[in-house]
Each structure stands twice: as structure tokens, then as C-alpha cells.
Amino acid sequence: MSDSHTTGNNSGFGRRELLKGLAGLPLLGLFGAGAWAKSAADADKQEQILRELNIEAQVPPLPDMSGDPLRIGIVGFGIRGEQLLRALGFATNEWKTSMAEAAAANKNDTRLATFQEQVRDSNLNIRITGVCDVFDVHANRAMEAGTADGKAPQRFRTFEDMIASPEIDAVVIATPDHWHAPMAIAAANAGKHVYVEKCMTHKVGETIALREAVKQSGIVFQVGHQHRQTQSFLTAMDAIRKNVLGHVSLIQTNTNRNDDNGAWQYDIHQDASPQTIDWQQFLGNAPEVSFNAEHFFRWRKWWPYGSGLSGDLLTHDYDRINCLLQMGIPDSVMASGGVYTHRDGREVPDVFQVIMEFPNYTTGTSQEQGKEQGLTFMYSSTLGNQYNRGTLLMGHDATMELGNTLFIYPDARSTRYKNMLEEGLLTPDNPIYAYNPASSKGGDAITSPTAAYFANKGLLYTYRDGKRIDSTHLHMREWLAGIRQNKPELVSCGIEEGFQEAMAAHMATISYRLGKRIEWDKTNERLSNVTEEELRSINMA
Amino acid sequence: MSNAVISRTYSTSQLGALFALRVLIGWHFLYEGLVKVWNPNWSARGYLADSAGWFAGMFSSMAANPGLMNVLDFLNMWGLVLVGLGLLLGGLTRWAAISGMLLLAMYYLSHPPLIGVQYALPSEGSYLWVNKNLIEAVALLVILLFPTSHLWGLDRFFTSRKAA
Numbered sequence: 001m002s003d004s005h006t007t008g009n010n011s012g013f014g015r016r017e018l019l020k021g022l023a024g025l026p027l028l029g030l031f032g033a034g035a036w037a038k039s040a041a042d043a044d045k046q047e048q049i050l051r052e053l054n055i056e057a058q059v060p061p062l063p064d065m066s067g068d069p070l071r072i073g074i075v076g077f078g079i080r081g082e083q084l085l086r087a088l089g090f091a092t093n094e095w096k097t098s099m100a101e102a103a104a105a106n107k108n109d110t111r112l113a114t115f116q117e118q119v120r121d122s123n124l125n126i127r128i129t130g131v132c133d134v135f136d137v138h139a140n141r142a143m144e145a146g147t148a149d150g151k152a153p154q155r156f157r158t159f160e161d162m163i164a165s166p167e168i169d170a171v172v173i174a175t176p177d178h179w180h181a182p183m184a185i186a187a188a189n190a191g192k193h194v195y196v197e198k199c200m201t202h203k204v205g206e207t208i209a210l211r212e213a214v215k216q217s218g219i220v221f222q223v224g225h226q227h228r229q230t231q232s233f234l235t236a237m238d239a240i241r242k243n244v245l246g247h248v249s250l251i252q253t254n255t256n257r258n259d260d261n262g263a264w265q266y267d268i269h270q271d272a273s274p275q276t277i278d279w280q281q282f283l284g285n286a287p288e289v290s291f292n293a294e295h296f297f298r299w300r301k302w303w304p305y306g307s308g309l310s311g312d313l314l315t316h317d318y319d320r321i322n323c324l325l326q327m328g329i330p331d332s333v334m335a336s337g338g339v340y341t342h343r344d345g346r347e348v349p350d351v352f353q354v355i356m357e358f359p360n361y362t363t364g365t366s367q368e369q370g371k372e373q374g375l376t377f378m379y380s381s382t383l384g385n386q387y388n389r390g391t392l393l394m395g396h397d398a399t400m401e402l403g404n405t406l407f408i409y410p411d412a413r414s415t416r417y418k419n420m421l422e423e424g425l426l427t428p429d430n431p432i433y434a435y436n437p438a439s440s441k442g443g444d445a446i447t448s449p450t451a452a453y454f455a456n457k458g459l460l461y462t463y464r465d466g467k468r469i470d471s472t473h474l475h476m477r478e479w480l481a482g483i484r485q486n487k488p489e490l491v492s493c494g495i496e497e498g499f500q501e502a503m504a505a506h507m508a509t510i511s512y513r514l515g516k517r518i519e520w521d522k523t524n525e526r527l528s529n530v531t532e533e534e535l536r537s538i539n540m541a
Numbered sequence: 542m543s544n545a546v547i548s549r550t551y552s553t554s555q556l557g558a559l560f561a562l563r564v565l566i567g568w569h570f571l572y573e574g575l576v577k578v579w580n581p582n583w584s585a586r587g588y589l590a591d592s593a594g595w596f597a598g599m600f601s602s603m604a605a606n607p608g609l610m611n612v613l614d615f616l617n618m619w620g621l622v623l624v625g626l627g628l629l630l631g632g633l634t635r636w637a638a639i640s641g642m643l644l645l646a647m648y649y650l651s652h653p654p655l656i657g658v659q660y661a662l663p664s665e666g667s668y669l670w671v672n673k674n675l676i677e678a679v680a681l682l683v684i685l686l687f688p689t690s691h692l693w694g695l696d697r698f699f700t701s702r703k704a705a
Contacts, residue, residue: 023693024630027564031629035575107602 063481065125070483073130073168073192075159075183077142078297079266080197081133081174084224085145087472088172089119090128092145118473124480129167132156134278135296137271158281159183163190170220170483172476173197176305179284181206188213188221193483195476197224198319199311199505200498203540204527207502214495222479222491223498225319229474232406233323235435240324243364244408244433245395246416247372248325253317254389255309255381263342263350263383264300264312268293287539301346303513304539308348310335310509314379318356319493319501320391320402321377325363329500330356330377333507334517341384350383354508366397366416379508398432406435506540513538551692559689562680563628569677570641571625577618584614591660594653620644628684631694638685645678 074085082092099112128146131153133139139155146153156162159179163171163186170193173183181201184194188210200223201207214221227233239245257263272293279291286304289295299305300312322328337352356377365372380389393400397414401407410417412428420426475493482490493501507518507527514534521528527535535541551559577583585604592600603609620640627637652660654668666673690696 017697020693021631021695021697023560024564024567024695027568028626028629031568031571035572039579107598108605110605 062122063477063484065123065480065484067125067484070124070126070480071129071167071169072126072172073132073153073156073162073165073170074128074142074146074172074174075132075162076173076175076179077131077133077138077145078174080224081138081142081172082145083472084172084174084195084197084476085128085142086115087470087476088126088128089122089124090145090148091115092141094141095145114470118470122473122477124477126480127151128153130154130156130162130165130171132159132162134281135269135272136276137269157278160186163187163192168192170194174224176282176299177202177307177311178286178305181210182284184221185210185213188217188219191217191219193220193479195222195224195479196498198315198498198501199307200502201506202305202307202311204503204506204510204535205541207499207506208525211495211499218488220479220482220486220488220491221495221498222475222482223319223493223501224472224475225316225323225493225497225501226472226475227316227320228323228492229471229478232402232435233320236324236400236402236406239400239406239408239433240363243366244398245363245393245400246397246411246414247365247367248363248375248393248395249372250392250394251321251375251377252389252392252394253321253377253379254391255313255317255379255383256386256389257383258386260342262386264298264308265342265344266297268297272296301344301348303347306348307505307509308346309337309350309352309381309383310348310354310505310512313381314352314354314508315501315505317379317391318377318504319497321393322497322500322504323492324393324402325361325375327358327361327375327377329503329520329522330358330507331360331522332357332517332519333504333511335508335512337381337512341382349512352379352381352512354379354511356504356508363395366414372396406433407431408433510535510538510540513540551687551689556689556692559684559687560693563631563634563684563689563694566641566677566680566684567625567628567630567637569625570621571629574618574621574623574625577614578622583618584610585617586610589651592651593658593660594650594655596650600651617644631690631696634688634690634694634696635685638681642678642681642685645674645681649674649678 072088074081077085082095085091086095096112099109099115102109103112127148128142131139131142131146132155133142143152143155154165154167156165162168171183171187173180173187173194173196175183175197177199180196180199181203184196184200185206187194194214201210274291277291277293277296279296282296283289295302295305300308306312333354333356335352335354337349339346339349340351342350356379358375358377360373361375362373363375391402393402396411397416398411399409401409408431410421410426410428410432412421414421417426417432421428426432479491482488488494503520507520510527510530511518514530516529518530519528520526532541587604589600589604589610592604603613621644624637624641624644627633628641649672652672652674654670654672656669688696691700
């Protein structure tokens with residue numbers, strides 16, 4: 001072979017040699033030029049969009065928790081009460097054992113590790129000094145979970161005894177809804193700080209009374225809407241502030257569940273009996289009925305104790321949006337639905353649709369002044385299907401899809417992004433902003449389609465600096481920080497937010513039960529087209 | 542480099558084809574690496590968490606360990622850059638080819654295109670057992686066994702001319 005190459009054929013170290021040795025160099029030069037051009041083009045596009053959007057999440061700093069330990073009492077140690085105590089760093093041995101077993105069976109199950117890390121890192125500096133539950137089994141479990149350094153919390157037989165105790169600085173209320181306001185009002189009057197689960201109240205009159213009591217007392221008051229701590233919500237807030245969406249005219253929120261647990265068919269404990277449950281105390285202001293374990297454990301299904309989808313799940317969706325838009329109590333609410341999926345004798349609907357009108361509200365506009373104003377908030381739910389429908393905020397310029405992830409898609413007919421759409425910098429089917437903690441180290445604009453796909457896998461926790469954290473823990477920590485610094489305004493879901501959440505949910509419940517549209521008089525802060533008699537007829541006065 | 546390999550004789554067109562294969566794979570590695578180096582938020586966490594197949598457990602537990610992920614991300618992005626430079630310029634090409642094959646094997650094993658397995662990220666083509674990672678790994682094996690860097694590449698300056 002005359003035209004052949006081997007190293008052995010080479011002699012000397014001349015120019016030819018040098019050229020062959022550096023054969024790859026021109027390619028590297030070409031690569032460098034290409035990579036530079038590509039990078040500059042990408043950076044230019046990203047910068048243009050970022051300059052336009054300028055979105056960032058504001059993360060609160062870790063609070064100072066030094067000083068004497070805060071002494072906490074917990075009322076109600078059912079499903080949610082147990083979760084709340086765990087968020088404070090106190091778990092039952094039973095839970096720890098079952099989580100250790102789950103972790104041993106599945107290495108991806110990090111619930112126990114996350115809990116332990118949370119306890120270690122946050123140092124809330126609290127003690128559980130009091131427990132109150134009308135069911136002996138729950139009370140004993142709470143005492144076991146709250147035990148620290150060999151010291152068990154005291155069990156109080158009544159809520160009044162607990163708030164009268166000098167050993168209690170603050171209370172966590174996780175009872176059925178009809179007890180929230182009576183307890184929170186009593187605690188506020190006694191100067192004890194309050195963390196209360198949603199729905200904040202159960203009736204109209206007590207909602208107004210509770211706001212008055214909290215304002216008078218100056219206590220630190222937080223309602224349990226922990227999603228306010230979710231990073232994607234903090235990011236979304238900034239996007240709204242910067243009017244990225246334009247005028248939002250329609251908001252769609254949903255609940256889709258398709259299992260008995262999701263329809264509040266909770267387990268009835270085998271030890272439940274009139275001997276182990278203080279039935280009269282459970283009833284409180286509810287109508288007198290004889291002992292009924294179904295009412296006790298599945299109270300959300302009955303009007304005297306809860307309000308079904310309205311108080312349990314609409315409240316979350318309403319507050320999610322109210323935290324972003326601060327639109328307050330709707331001018332009017334209409335609700336409709338029925339018991340269609342769980343016909344087991346329950347009173348509350350299991351398919352439930354709510355339309356809230358805010359005719360004077362606007363998120364801003366990119367068109368001529370006066371053209372756009374008014375917003376409809378729609379909540380749509382069924383307990384007989386769990387197809388995932390996203391939460392959508394639909395604006396003239398863009399649509400925001402909100403969850404633990406956050407996507408913003410430009411609208412094809414947007415005024416604000418008209419030029420960028422025409423230049424091809426934006427396309428309606430690609431997000432202009434994607435916050436997706438699962439696949440990157442933090443928020444980044446213009447993530448690749450890769451990231452978008454991962455985001456859709458969805459994760460239940462929120463992320464801080466790339467670390468997975470229970471958002472309930474953050475929400476309770478915020479409350480404790482408010483108490484430490486004696487600043488009631490430090491909490492993100494205080495009495496005003498709670499008042500709006502409760503009143504909006506009550507309007508939906510009243511509308512469903514009275515079968516008419518319910519109106520709110522903003523000036524006088526009252527329901528303008530509902531009489532006391534009507535409210536009394538449904539036990540919601 | 543063994544004498545058996547070094548004494549191999551190529552025609553110019555054979556050498557050209559092997560050289561083209563080498564620099565194109567090098568280009569691909571270098572750009573994949575630089576894209577990751579330039580993106581401060583890039584992490585393989587999501588990719589590894591989505592693993593399937595024989596080693597899914599191992600890759601998922603890597604993804605769950607933030608400290609380890611920092612190390613792996615660093616090794617992966619700079620590994621890609623160095624392999625890319627090695628192949629493109631023809632320096633330490635033997636090591637570049639071996640390292641590149643190892644990286645590609647990891648990518649393949651974490652996302653093997655098995656029957657009945659679906660990934661969060663859909664692939665841009667259709668694959669059964671064989672995908673482009675596997676093909677590129679075997680192409681690197683060819684580059685390892687049919688070296689060109691001692692002829693057209695930096696390795697030429699370091700290859701003993703007495704070898705043949």
C-alpha cells in the first residue's frame with residue numbers, strides 16, 4: 001500500500017509533523033467559535049425574558065429561637081393533630097417504628113430521615129406541656145409523643161383547664177371545625193397564642209367574634225394554611241406583583257379524589273365507646289345526639305361539626321389564590337352540587353362547584369385603562385375521580401399553572417409579549433418561566449423541556465436551598481418566630497387572612513344549603529341578603 | 542500503546558474516517574460538558590431519580606444524597622469536557638476513550654430502553670435495548686482499538702518513533 005500511514009514512517013520533527021500533531025486544533029477553534037455564538041444567543045434570549053419578567057422568590061431567614069422554651073398545649077390529637085405535633089418535632093414511637101420499617105423496605109422512603117433532620121436543624125426550642133383530647137386513646141398517644149427528657153405533658157380534661165394553666169404559653173387547635181372558634185376566642189382572651197387548623201371557624205357570628213378577640217388580645221395567631229410556605233408560591237407572588245400575567249379574568253381550582261379516605265371515611269377506632277370518649281364535650285355547641293362513633297371519627301360528613309369540601313378543601317384553594325392576589329372576600333358566591341359518589345347517609349356534598357365573583361378586582365393590565373376589570377374564581381370538586389386538573393390563573397398576557405411547581409405560558413394574543421412572540425423569542429406552548437425544584441438546584445428561568453417533564457412528576461414537599469422540607473413545619477416555625485419576637489404581623493396567615501378564608505367558605509356553604517346566591521357587603525362587613533333566621537335555620541348564625 | 546496497535550497501517554481514507562469519528566464524538570462530549578458547566582443550576586439529580594432497570598436503586602439513592610450529587614455533578618461535567626478535549630485534540634486519547642465509555646455506560650445503565658419502561662423524559666427517537674448511548678460507547682471502543690491520535694493528534698508528539 002503506497003498511500004499508507006504508520007507512526008514508524010515518520011522521520012524528523014518538521015512542519016508536516018507539527019501540522020499532523022495539531023490536526024484537531026482547527027476543529028477546536030471552530031468549536032470555540034460555535035459554542036461562543038450559541039451561548040451568546042441563549043444568554044441574550046434569557047436576559048431579554050428575564051429583564052421582562054424579573055421574577056424571584058423571597059425566602060425568609062431562619063428565625064432566632066433563643067430564650068426559655070415555649071410551652072405548647074395541643075388540643076385534638078386525631079390525624080391532623082398528630083401531623084402538627086410531628087411538624088413541631090414530636091412523633092409517636094409507633095410512627096417512628098413504622099417509618100423505620102418503611103425506610104428499610106424502600107431506600108427512597110426518607111420520611112423518617114427528613115423528620116430527624118428537621119428536628120436537628122431547626123431547634124424550635126419548645127416543650128409540649130399540655131394535651132387535651134376527649135378520646136382517651138388519642139390523649140395517651142399525644143402524651144407519649146410529647147414526652148421529652150422523660151417528662152410527659154400534662155393531660156387536661158377540658159380545654160378551659162388547659163388555657164387556665166400557667167404552664168401553657170400557646171395552643172395548637174386541631175379539633176373538629178365547630179370547636180375552632182370557641183377555643184380560639186377563649187385562648188385569645190386568656191392571652192395564649194393560637195395556631196388553629198382550617199377552616200378557621202364554623203359559623204358566621206363566631207368568625208366576627210374571633211377576629212375581634214384576636215385583635216383585642218394582641219396574641220400571635222396563625223391559621224393552618226401551610227402552602228403559604230411553598231417556594232413556588234413565593235415565586236408566584238413575585239410574578240403577580242410584576243404583572244407577568246396581565247389582567248386575570250378567570251381562576252380555576254379543583255379537588256379530585258377517588259378513595260374512601262379522601263371522602264373522610266376515616267377508621268373508627270376499636271376502643272371508641274362512651275367510656276373512652278367524653279361525648280358531651282365533643283358535641284359542644286352542636287345539636288344534642290346520642291353517642292355516635294361515626295360522627296366522632298368522620299365528623300367532616302356532618303353539618304354540625306364540619307362543612308365537607310367547603311371547609312376542608314375549598315379553603316385551601318381559596319387561600320392559595322388569596323395569598324397571591326389578596327382579593328379578599330368575594331362580592332358574591334354561588335354553590336351547587338350533591339351527594340353523588342358516597343351515598344352513605346352523609347349530609348355534605350361530595351360533588352361541589354363554587355363560583356366566586358370579584359367584579360371590582362384587577363391584577364393589572366397591559367391594554368388601555370378601563371378595558372379590563374373583574375375576576376371569577378371557580379372551585380370545582382368531586383370525590384369520585386382523581387384526574388389531576390391543574391390550578392390555572394388565566395390572564396390576558398399569560399397563564400400560570402400552579403402547584404409545587406410553577407409554569408407560566410405566554411398567551412398567543414398577549415399585548416405585553418406581542419413583540420417577543422413575533423420575534424419567536426416566546427412561543428405559547430413553551431413556558432416563559434418554570435420553577436421546578438425537583439430537577440435543578442433551584443429556581444431558574446427558561447428551563448429545558450427536560451426539566452418541565454420532571455416537574456410534572458410532582459412532589460409533596462417544598463424546597464429550601466435544594467433541601468426537601470415539610471411546609472407545615474415551616475408554617476409552625478413562622479408562628480413560633482412571631483411569638484418569640486412578639487410580632488403578630490410576622491405570620492403569613494393571620495386573623496385577617498383567616499377571616500377572609502372562613503367567610504368565603506361560609507358563603508359557599510350557605511349558598512349550597514339555602515340554594516341561593518350569597519352577597520357580601522364590603523362596607524358594613526356583613527352578608528347583605530341573608531337573614532338571621534335563615535342562618536339559624538342551618539345552624540350557621 | 543501495544544506494538545500490535547501502533548503498527549497498524551491505514552489508508553488515508555481509512556485514517557480520515559476514523560479521525561472524523563474521533564473528533565465528532567469529541568465535539569459532542571465537549572459541548573455536553575460545557576453546557577452543564579455554564580448552567581449554575583444544572584444537576585443530574587432529576588435524571589438519576591428517574592432511573593429504571595437493573596441499577597435503578599443505586600442511581601436513585603445517589604440522587605437522594607445532596608453531598609454526593611455535588612461530587613457526581615462536578616465529575617460528570619468536567620469529565621465530559623476533558624474527554625471531549627482529549628478526543629478532539631488527540632491527546633491522551635486512550636484514556637479519553639476509556640473514560641468516555643465509562644460515562645456512556647453509566648448513562649445507558651441508568652436509562653436502559655427496556656420493554657415496558659417509561660421515563661419522565663421521552664427520548665427523541667424509538668429504541669429497543671439499543672440506544673444512542675450504547676452506539677456511541679461502541680464507537681469509542683472502535684476509537685480505542687483503531688487509534689489515530691498518534692498520527693493526527695497531540696499524541697503524535699509523545700509517541701516513540703522507534704515503536705514500529
